[in-house]
Amino acid sequence: xxxxxxxxxxxxxxxxxxxxxxxxxxxxxxxxxxxxxxxxxxxxxxxxxxxxxxxxxxxxxxxxxxxxxxxxxxxxxxxxxxxxxxxxxxxxxxxxxxxxxxxxxxxxxxxxxxxxxxxxxxxxxxxxxxxxxxxxxxxxxxxxxxxxxxxxxxxxxxxxxxxxxxxxxxxxxxxxx
Numbered sequence: 001x002x003x004x005x006x007x008x009x010x011x012x013x014x015x016x017x018x019x020x021x022x023x024x025x026x027x028x029x030x031x032x033x034x035x036x037x038x039x040x041x042x043x044x045x046x047x048x049x050x051x052x053x054x055x056x057x058x059x060x061x062x063x064x065x066x067x068x069x070x071x072x073x074x075x076x077x078x079x080x081x082x083x084x085x086x087x088x089x090x091x092x093x094x095x096x097x098x099x100x101x102x103x104x105x106x107x108x109x110x111x112x113x114x115x116x117x118x119x120x121x122x123x124x125x126x127x128x129x130x131x132x133x134x135x136x137x138x139x140x141x142x143x144x145x146x147x148x149x150x151x152x153x154x155x156x157x158x159x160x161x162x163x164x165x166x167x168x169x170x171x172x173x174x175x176x177x
Contacts, residue, residue, distance in 0.1 A: 025155035029103050032146060036100030036116075040093060057093065064088045073128040095119050103149070106159020110177050113150020117143045 042049050043063040046056025055061035068083035082088040095115055102112030120143035130137050149155045156162070161177075170176045 022154065022157045025149065026106075026157035026159065028145065029106065029149050029155040030158065032116075032142065032149075033100050033103035035142075036096050036103065040096035040100060043093065043096070057089070062089050064092050067123075068126060071126045075125050075128065079126045092119075099146075103146070105164075106156055106161040107164040108176060109150040109161065110175055113147045116146035116150075120146070 039050070041047065042051045043061075044057045046053035046059060046061070051061070051063075051066075053059065055066070057063050062084040064082065065084035068079045068088070071079035071083075096119075098108075099112045099116045099119065102108040103116075120139045124137060124139035124143070127137060127139065153161075164170055165177055
């Protein structure tokens with residue numbers, strides 16, 4: 001099956017992909033949503049996976065101190081300096097929640113795509129030097145997938161994107177798509 005490209009006045013080109021592809025990309029969007037939402041919930045409540053209960057945000061812990069405080073490599077000073085700051089904690093947690101909700105519902109995907117891309121690249125930079133590959137790791141894959149989902153219509157099955165796009169506010173401000 002071949003993809004069909006259509007162009008609406010003032011909109012990015014959209015691609016109609018075969019059904020299996022649409023649902024595969026929609027599933028990818030939902031899986032990524034749960035990855036971000038799980039990280040938010042675990043860091044907030046300390047379910048004992050990555051975050052023990054005593055280090056949960058609701059118990060006074062810092063969501064950024066564990067990861068950023070242990071950064072080594074070329075950006076050590078930058079990330080260690082941010083570690084545990086209230087501003088870094090709030091921005092990180094709002095980012096996780098916002099990106100996760102946007103991906104889950106399929107709304108605000110352009111904002112989520114840019115935010116998710118920036119977050120993933122920052123996490124990649126904090127992971128340097130890499131152990132398995134000198135240049136790329138999974139952060140790049142997720143960053144590029146989120147960017148692709150945010151600026152195409154391939155993953156819109158099981159989402160509220162159509163209704164969201166019909167809102168006057170979104171029509172007047174396409175960057176909110």
